Amino acid sequence: MDWMNIELEAWAGEAKERVLRESIPARNRTGYIERGGRLLLNLSSNDYLGLAGHPAILEAMRDSLLHEAAGSGASRLVTGNGPSFSRLEEAVAQWQQSEAALVFANGYAANSGVISALVGRGDVVFSDRLNHASIVDGITLSRAEHARYRHNDMEHLHSLLTKYQGARRKLIVTDTVFSMDGDHALLRKLVQLKREHGAMLMVDEAHGSGIYGAHGEGLCHKMGLKHEVDVHMGTFSKAFGVYGAYVCGSRTLIRWLVNKARPLIYSTALPPVVLAGVYTALELVRTEAIRRVQLDEGSRLLRDALREAGFRVGSGDSPIIPVVIGDNDTALSFSSALEEEGIAAVAIRPPTVPEGTARIRFSVSAAHTAADLLDAAVRIRRVGLRMGVIVS
Known part of the structure; x- marks a missing residue:
């Protein structure tokens, strides 16, 4: 070696x-x-x-450790899906004004799992050149065609959508806040292009969740575009100060992901202690x-x-x-x-x-x-x- x-x-x-x-x-x-x-x-x-050391979060996690197991013991589709998941997912869906939500182990698992569940051979994913590595890897795993457009260049994206207009499925995916540059995606234009070309739109709010919106829902909510987005992903490991990720959308989408998202299906579920911390963090994000x-x-x-x-x-x-x-x-x-x-x-x-x-x-x-x-x-x-x- x-x-x-x-x-x-x-x-x-x-x-x-x-x-x-x-x-x-x-x-x-x-x-x-x-x-x-x-x-x-x-x-x-x-x-x-500044929530990572918040006393209320630590207290919730401490209480969970005293009354629940240290680990979940299995994947969610086996025996790892405890009541803490349902409680958190219901709260997240309500917060995001979505039909349903699904909790993943982390943002990397969410992005790679969702993208590879939505598209495959014969499909095309249109991805901003500065998107996070988890998005890039999700596209690679999906085996779909990867059409990268220049950063925030909507003319380039339009040309690519036109080029691949005959694709079986088309998915536009973008960070809302780009992690290494700190600037925003041009969400209004992305929604317009999605409509014009019959594409799905997925956003990664990892660096927008908790920060934008009246209750920290993210940049899409702040701009009034939440209901124009088909797949909404965010994380609990940044502004929430804990760990994990969520995906929000229609009940059909969540049902599909439960059956098709391999990182969810084949990974041990998050420990109850993490879910307890996230649930408390969500309340702090919403209210403070x-x-x-x-x-x-x-x-x-x-x-x-x-x-x-x-x-x-x-x-x-x-x-x-x-x-x-x-x-x-x-x-x-x-x-x-x-x-x-x-x-x-x-x-x-x-x-x-x-x-x-x-x-x-x-x-x-x-x-x-x-x-x-x-x-x-x-x-x-x-x-x-x-x-x-x-x-x-």
Whole structure:
């Protein structure tokens, strides 16, 4: 197996090798982590609403552990489908104003399972070039034709839909908030093209759930387009601060997925303790709108400060704030320098992002105070000037 070492050395030489690093949430300091004995401001987490350590969620999970089994013991179609699933799915469907909902182990399982259940040979999936890897892999598993359109280029998508107008089934799939750029999909135009070409539309609200909408339902709800979407997916591992994913749609869709989504059929069900935590998190997401206000204010504050400092900052209003650095080595050095300044901010490199666009992906949480973010902006600017990424 020497070929592995050869490949890994090549990746290391291109500053592309990934390594695992330990970190733990800081005690009594939300929005911070501890790594190597140091306290760091956490600007890399997807815990957008700061719920991961919420006492009510921890209490619900603690109670579940005392009264239920540690694990589910089997897949949902065997004996793993406990009453906690029905309770959560009913609550999610009501929250999303959908006929039905289905809970999956995680977003990767949901995307790969749903796409491969909906399309196959003879079908075509139209996917934004910047969609998440789980969408790309779901398309590959489905064996459908993969027609990738340039990011948010609706003219390109229209041309591809026209080219494949004779396909048996057509599925348009997109992130609503793109995970490495923080910008939005052009949902109104996507709905229009879906109608014109008789396609299905699936959205991934992983980075929109909990953040947008009056009750955190997502970007589609905020834009009044919920009922134009055929398949609505979101996760419980980001703004909810727990783990898992959901798919919402018609009762027919959910019935179909129970029979066809292989990650659901052939995976052990989530433990009851996770479902208990998610159920409580959902209530907090629905009712504590102040967290969304704080998140929005913090995101705008940091984005504006970094842009004013001279950084190349991505567009959008999400808590994802990418600062494009360029080459991999500089991005890694920038991340290391930020850690020395007390900030945890990871360098994102190809193949996660296109070549030449290595970046620092800052992500804000409602747990961050204005003082945290303003101080971080000063430190980030200091590193940028020292490394020549920006000029004074």
